Amino acid sequence: MKLEPxxxxxxxxxxxxxxxxAARDLVTEIVRIDPAEAPIRVTQYLAPLxxxxxxxxxxxxxxARIAVANALLTLLRDAAPRTLxxxxxxxxxxxxxLYSVYPQSAFGTGARPNRPTIxxxxxxxxxxxxxxxxxxxxxxxxxxxxxxxxxxxxxxxFEGVRxxxxxxxxxxxxxxxxxxxxxxxxxxxxxxxxxxxxxxGAQVKIAYELEATRLHAKAWLFKHPSPWDYMxxxxxxxxxxxxxxxxxxxxxxxxxxxxxxxIQSVVTSGRTTSVTVxxxxxxxxxxxxxxxxxxxxxxxxxxANARMLDSVTAIVTWPVDVxxxxxxxxxxxxxxxxxxxxxxxLDPFCRFPDRDPxxxxxxxxxxxxxxxxxxxxxxxxxxxxxxxxxxPTCG
Numbered sequence: 001m002k003l004e005p006x007x008x009x010x011x012x013x014x015x016x017x018x019x020x021x022a023a024r025d026l027v028t029e030i031v032r033i034d035p036a037e038a039p040i041r042v043t044q045y046l047a048p049l050x051x052x053x054x055x056x057x058x059x060x061x062x063x064a065r066i067a068v069a070n071a072l073l074t075l076l077r078d079a080a081p082r083t084l085x086x087x088x089x090x091x092x093x094x095x096x097x098l099y100s101v102y103p104q105s106a107f108g109t110g111a112r113p114n115r116p117t118i119x120x121x122x123x124x125x126x127x128x129x130x131x132x133x134x135x136x137x138x139x140x141x142x143x144x145x146x147x148x149x150x151x152x153x154x155x156x157x158f159e160g161v162r163x164x165x166x167x168x169x170x171x172x173x174x175x176x177x178x179x180x181x182x183x184x185x186x187x188x189x190x191x192x193x194x195x196x197x198x199x200x201g202a203q204v205k206i207a208y209e210l211e212a213t214r215l216h217a218k219a220w221l222f223k224h225p226s227p228w229d230y231m232x233x234x235x236x237x238x239x240x241x242x243x244x245x246x247x248x249x250x251x252x253x254x255x256x257x258x259x260x261x262x263i264q265s266v267v268t269s270g271r272t273t274s275v276t277v278x279x280x281x282x283x284x285x286x287x288x289x290x291x292x293x294x295x296x297x298x299x300x301x302x303x304a305n306a307r308m309l310d311s312v313t314a315i316v317t318w319p320v321d322v323x324x325x326x327x328x329x330x331x332x333x334x335x336x337x338x339x340x341x342x343x344x345x346l347d348p349f350c351r352f353p354d355r356d357p358x359x360x361x362x363x364x365x366x367x368x369x370x371x372x373x374x375x376x377x378x379x380x381x382x383x384x385x386x387x388x389x390x391x392p393t394c395g
Contacts (some may be wrong), residue, residue: 003028011045034324036247036284039292058205066091075363082256100145116141136163143167148177155188156180161196168200178202247284257282259352262359265288266344271340272333275362279323281355287318287332290348294340301337 001020003026020028033041054065070090074324117133118124126135144167180202182189197204235245251257267274276288291293293312306316322330346360
């Protein structure tokens, strides 16, 4: 493979690795993929290879194409039995796509729902060019089958709402929700347009900013029965605080893995107490510690990643990326000073599905205050008690 100088973003294969080894006159930058990001990167690499392989099989032999796909699914199921648990994921023959499901009277007598020109699984930027679908008609078609609609726009005009009136009304009548966020940008938003949206059943919020308008974006979100809508919306909304959420969506939506955290040791040296947290599960999670201090002693010094619940209890948090380098242990240094620490609890609010929560407390066996009866058993990561004597209770 010829290595052209420039910016690259390609998964290192064995062939590329050999080319890199042979390119002694070039400087290369190779970055290790975060474990949480690896499934996405490998999938992006495999997708065109799978497509190329299936296209190489003659169109007349559709059975062979399906056989290759099902053989690949069998390999995946053998590698991760808990992810693909049965043969229900095998492609049925002949190859078909489900395009709609509807009762006889849902969209008229025996009428099937209209479909947008752009497939539901695709995204597109429409500019009303002559060779593109008309924006107004595409929005009408999306509205006819959407479950809910979120509209973020700089302004709303009466004429635009009027064009969509029938589809918006029908959406609300079948139980859908419409949420609109807009502004007074250029004083273009019309009162009668807002009134019409409200009359149709929409929830409308307007940002009144006289000197500057921070919101200058247009984004229709048509919600269909798919997790992708929620994933894309939340990833965009939280990108300032959580730039990379791929690990979260992968483990929480596409696997049956669990967290298996534990407190291995707590050691105090001078003003610092080091808590060694171990993660034996396949699902990563932020490290959240509840620290309880002795009632009296030296002043408790503040920590940047800590908040005090009361005068003797602190919650300390480290982000999930402490696990992305591949280590199974993390040393959480508590620099609160010399006030004695009496108790430490990992995941005190039971937010993560821990396989064995009984080892989430230090000292061991101090999960319940003296004289407190054990709570009723609950599910892993549930909202009530952890369900075993000696295990931490959820706050």
